[in-house]
Amino acid sequence: MKTAFTDGRVFVGDGTILERATVFVEDGKIMGISGSDAVISEDTHQIPLGDATLFPGFIDTHIHIVMDAGPDPIGSIVGQSDVMTTLKGAQNAEKTLAAGVTTVRDLGGHHGVDLELKKAIESGLIKGPRILASARLICMTGGHGWPIGREADGPDQVRLAAREQIKAGADQVKFMATGGVLTPGVDPGSPQLGYEEMKAGIEEAHKVGKKTATHAMGSQGIMAALRAGIDSIEHGIYLTDEIISFMVENKVFLIPTIAALHHIEEMGTTGGIPAWAVDKSLVVAPHHRASIKKAHKAGVAIAMGTDAGTPFNLHGLNLMEIPLLAAHGLSPMEALMAATSVASQVVGMENQIGTIEPGKLADLVMVKGNPMENIDILYNADAVSLVMKGGKIVKA
Known part of the structure; x- marks a missing residue:
């Protein structure tokens, strides 16, 4: 037609x-x-x-299609059946597409549900955006995201874990370079997977033409991931001048996921978010805002990613990340390009979308x-x- x-x-x-x-x-x-x-x-x-x-079509470079945006989304997903996870994921996919987001990069699923949702969308069985799935995120034992991740320690184990995700059908491989907000008992700024570990996993992804991403908040972990050859930094809370210069010189993308902390700050414990998560968010938020503005001023390529699925960060409200980017220093044109042409480069589809x-x-x-x-x-x-x-x- x-x-x-x-x-x-x-x-x-x-x-x-x-x-x-x-x-x-x-x-x-x-x-x-x-x-x-x-x-x-x-x-x-x-x-x-x-x-x-x-x-x-807008592109969201960081979502979790199987997470329900509840007060404790990781805890919720671990405590429910794969059938319920799949049904919620299908609903999330439809809402995301209706919001004008036609392509997403999913950066951490559960029990292969993200991979199966991708197939269901491609076959026309359900409606949803084009999904680039990561399968299981790779973390150290007890590291950030461990309840839904593939725990691995040492370069050989991380190499094996990366190969497992690629074998399962992952479009890119995600590593956890630092602690984070939504896992109890870990410090967002602390380094986790180290340089040698990430280098081994990144090599495996790059050998077969797959891109890589890392959850990275603390400076030491961010720098280790950059030196290991990572393609994009997710969150980027504590960015130093050295980190920013490295990212500009090596054309590494920053995906700030502003909406994730925004909703935690806005809803707080009154919304049922665990106090330990709210406390960590309030500590890192000012550093995050300063890092985004500094990175933008220096010329770091910034793309839209929402971390949709985290607390109160609803699937279907993805586009609010665009005005949030503008509120953090990007011009309206830059913020809109972050969600279109720049994001297409992050997912490696700039020749198609x-x-x-x-x-x-x-x-x-x-x-x-x-x-x-x-x-x-x-x-x-x-x-x-x-x-x-x-x-x-x-x-x-």
């Missing part, structure tokens, strides 16, 4: 805004972009853009109004009026 989004504002994704443009779609791909004088054949389904803005260009997949999203002039529109869950994924309209 031929479709044309006609005579309106188009956010190309490369820093360009087109006015009164028409975007043509056929056979699941973007076929071309024309001006207001475009000639449209009679067999083409026309969708007037009006006052809406057309975006490339992330911008509105002929030949790319027809992942297209209509947003009410003009977020470049009012980025706070994206705090509203109803901001997205239409979603197309791979040429098929999945929300209208």
Whole structure:
């Protein structure tokens, strides 16, 4: 079926805004972009853009599709059946797609449910975004995320753990370089997997063309991951000048996941979040804000990732990360590119998604109004009026 989004504002994704443009779609791909004088054949389904803005499908580079965004999501997932985890994950996937997020990078599943949800979406059995799954995150024994992770100690065990995830079908491999907020008894700033351990696991991923990511909050753990060859730093709470220079020079992405700490701070213990998690969040939050601003000023490539699934960080509200990025120093254009073209590079799909260009997949999203002039529109869950994924309209 031929479709044309006609005579309106188009956010190309490369820093360009087109006015009164028409975007043509056929056979699941973007076929071309024309001006207001475009000639449209009679067999083409026309969708007037009006006052809406057309975006490339948004990309969330850090979610947990099987986590339910409850007060203690890791504890909840460990205490429920795989059937319930799968049902919740399917619901989360549908909400994410309806929010205009057409591609996600899942950075830690449970019992292979993330891998099976990916297959179910690809087969058309359920609705959801394109999922790049990590299978089980790799951590040290008793380290951050251990209840849902693959514990491994020493380079040989980490190498084996990475091979296991790749064998299971992981699209990328995730390592835990430091402690974190949502695991009791660990300090967010403390180093966990070391340089030699991560180097072994990263080598295995890179040998087969897989990208890597690391949960990394403390400076020592972040630097160890960078020297080991990691592709993206998730969270990045305590960034030093040395770390920032290394990231700029080696083109390592920062995924700050601002929404994760934002919701913990906002809801606190009154929302049922364990006191130990709230206390840790309040300690690290000021350092996080300062690190994001410093990294942005220095030219670190920043991409959108929400950590959706963490406490009160709901699937389907992913786009609020974009105005949060703008509130931390990015311009509206930079924040929107963080969720489109920059994010496409993080997931290694820049030749297929992330911008509105002929030949790319027809992942297209209509947003009410003009977020470049009012980025706070994206705090509203109803901001997205239409979603197309791979040429098929999945929300209208």
